[in-house]
Amino acid sequence: ENLISLRAIVCAIRVTQSPASLGASLGDTVSITCRASQSVSSELAWYQQQPGTAPKLLIHAASTLQSGVPSQFRGSGSGTDFTLTISGLQTEDVRTYYCQQ
Template identity: 85%
Template structure:
């Protein structure tokens, strides 16, 4: 099974910051990675699919990059509504497979 790890697990930040969240797979997954955001009390929301494609309606301050084993979600100009838990998914053959609990609390103690 493909293992997925993340860095950092918790990321304190301030309004206006640029923050980066990374996801690493134990073997190449090509570009089959998606990023989701879950705000408190809400369902997860798709941000990025196929590593770098921005989902419709998602603000352009969210950017996905990477391929192979290393992937990054960058949020530029952090806003209050970006304080959330972020999940990295490995997808294969368009079927979403949750391989690890990749959890990031953007904001952390700063909020």
């Protein structure tokens, strides 16, 4: 079994993201959760970043996929609890992911 890891970091004040890291296998479906200390309605974005490059916007308004981003990425949630789900994990998905309100 080939294990790869996804790392999640906290980006915005009063936002808690979990897990901090996780192990997964190629083809898996994985989820990263972001919780705000107070309601942010649907004003939440998810980014992907690899070392040495600028962050790439994946999802905005909690669930709207940015143009050109594959449908394996899905955002859900509203209010204080949000989730980024990545289906069919691929090697190129091994990046840092973070949320921002």
